[in-house]
Amino acid sequence: xxxxxxxxxxxxxxxxxxxxxxxxxxxxxxxxxxxxxxxxxxxxxxxxxxxxxxxxxxxxxxxxxxxxxxxxxxxxxxxxxxxxxxxxxxxxxxxxxxxxxxxxxxxxxxxxxxxxxxxxxxxxxxxxxxxxxxxxxxxxxxxxxxxxxxxxxxxxxxxxxxxxxxxxxxxxxxxxxxxxxxxxxxxxxxxxxx
Amino acid sequence: xxxxxxxxxxxxxxxxxxxxxxxxxxxxxxxxxxxxxxxxxxxxxxxxxxxxxxxxxxxxxxxxxxxxxxxxxxxxxxxxxxxxxxxxxxxxxxxxxxxxxxxxxxxxxxxxxxxxxxxxxxxxxxxxxxxxxxxxxxxxxxxxxxxxxxxxxxxxxxxxxxxxxxxxxxxxxxxxxxxxxxxxxxxxxxxxxx
DNA sequence: TTCTAAAATGAATATTAATTCATTATCTAA
DNA sequence: TTAGATAATGAATTAATATTCATTTTAGAA
Numbered sequence: 542x543x544x545x546x547x548x549x550x551x552x553x554x555x556x557x558x559x560x561x562x563x564x565x566x567x568x569x570x571x572x573x574x575x576x577x578x579x580x581x582x583x584x585x586x587x588x589x590x591x592x593x594x595x596x597x598x599x600x601x602x603x604x605x606x607x608x609x610x611x612x613x614x615x616x617x618x619x620x621x622x623x624x625x626x627x628x629x630x631x632x633x634x635x636x637x638x639x640x641x642x643x644x645x646x647x648x649x650x651x652x653x654x655x656x657x658x659x660x661x662x663x664x665x666x667x668x669x670x671x672x673x674x675x676x677x678x679x680x681x682x683x684x685x686x687x688x689x690x691x692x693x694x695x696x697x698x699x700x701x702x703x704x705x706x707x708x709x710x711x712x713x714x715x716x717x718x719x720x721x722x723x724x725x726x727x728x729x730x731x732x733x734x735x
Numbered sequence: 736x737x738x739x740x741x742x743x744x745x746x747x748x749x750x751x752x753x754x755x756x757x758x759x760x761x762x763x764x765x766x767x768x769x770x771x772x773x774x775x776x777x778x779x780x781x782x783x784x785x786x787x788x789x790x791x792x793x794x795x796x797x798x799x800x801x802x803x804x805x806x807x808x809x810x811x812x813x814x815x816x817x818x819x820x821x822x823x824x825x826x827x828x829x830x831x832x833x834x835x836x837x838x839x840x841x842x843x844x845x846x847x848x849x850x851x852x853x854x855x856x857x858x859x860x861x862x863x864x865x866x867x868x869x870x871x872x873x874x875x876x877x878x879x880x881x882x883x884x885x886x887x888x889x890x891x892x893x894x895x896x897x898x899x900x901x902x903x904x905x906x907x908x909x910x911x912x913x914x915x916x917x918x919x920x921x922x923x924x925x926x927x928x929x
Numbered sequence: 930t931t932c933t934a935a936a937a938t939g940a941a942t943a944t945t946a947a948t949t950c951a952t953t954a955t956c957t958a959a
Numbered sequence: 960t961t962a963g964a965t966a967a968t969g970a971a972t973t974a975a976t977a978t979t980c981a982t983t984t985t986a987g988a989a
Contacts, residue, residue, distance in 0.1 A: 567761040581938040685928050696921055699897015700890045707889050727890055731925030734879050775968040
């Protein structure tokens with residue numbers, strides 16, 4: 542099993558992403574992944590320990606990249622509102638530009654949560670980012686003091702995931718990033734008239 | 736395969752729910768379900784066509800029950816706000832009182848969406864309920880006119896599912912129904928100060 | 930060009946678990 | 960009480976596919 546990410550490694554990696562996204566982890570077969578990558582079945586085992594390990598590496602890697610970008614996006618904002626807006630936009634942007642990842646995150650994360658506790662859960666990190674933003678907003682005075690942060694952050698994450706989930710189910714045809722501003726407007730102002 | 740729901744059928748049905756919730760559909764085995772139900776492996780095939788059919792019947796049945804209750808809850812409200820509050824409360828109540836169902840809905844629905852198009856998707860029905868409520872609120876004047884209903888309804892569903900998902904991951908230890916009112920307050924008023 | 934190590938192959942193997950069905954047990958009605 | 964029907968059993972079968980490894984191919988050094 543190689544350490545550095547050779548061209549062949551990436552080839553298998555990406556093929557696995559496509560096949561997992563299309564069939565789901567359990568119904569995807571090693572042969573399908575190998576054939577899509579244009580290599581023999583046995584070759585996968587030179588690069589990955591086993592089938593689980595492919596999914597594990599896939600999610601680990603994608604998680605680290607996305608989280609890095611989210612961190613940068615938040616850091617680029619000054620006020621809480623700017624930070625929130627940047628975070629949501631980045632989130633939607635990343636998932637829109639990598640549909641396979643979006644599908645896999647949506648459907649296979651629970652499987653990994655059960656068996657691979659060493660994965661840093663992207664939700665956990667995301668919720669921590671949100672906590673910081675909400676608390677900053679409360680200090681700034683732009684966000685209500687009477688809110689239970691633990692609830693608000695889940696509420697926001699759930700809403701974004703719901704929008705992504707719908708976009709995935711609908712065949713990813715419309716522009717996801719365009720929903721960032723209306724979404725943030727909803728969090729901020731609510732649906733009530735006046 | 737029997738038609739009427741005998742005691743043994745329900746026994747297998749519920750055992751399957753518990754085993755699917757614990758291990759996930761693919762890792763759950765027929766032997767585990769049979770053994771939990773206290774019957775022989777072959778007996779399952781007198782009541783269900785195959786393993787897929789067990790999950791199919793489980794989700795179909797639970798969906799119909801929950802949706803009926805949700806409909807009643809909404810019908811019991813007069814204003815849009817009352818209806819929304821009743822719907823969210825009912826949703827949280829039903830999932831809280833049936834944790835196996837909550838787990839299965841959270842993790843296995845995508846699998847079914849792929850293979851069993853005849854299931855009426857609970858999300859779809861739910862979103863339609865929400866559409867009606869939002870439109871009623873807009874007519875009443877209690878909900879903003881400038882909202883895109885298609886976005887708002889997903890936003891609300893996503894937020895509720897996010898809260899349930901967190902509750903499931905946290906081992907279902909706290910009171911989920913207690914979150915209904917703070918959640919509705921968030922949808923209505925937003926997080927912004929003033 | 931030749932040699933050696935690394936990489937790749939894919940047929941054979943091993944494993945796991947869903948499903949079947951010949952047999953046995955249980956129930957019901959005459 | 961018993962014959963026939965119905966229900967249940969669980970060992971044997973079947974099917975699918977993840978993984979291994981003896982063999983072949985490739986690439987780079989001498």
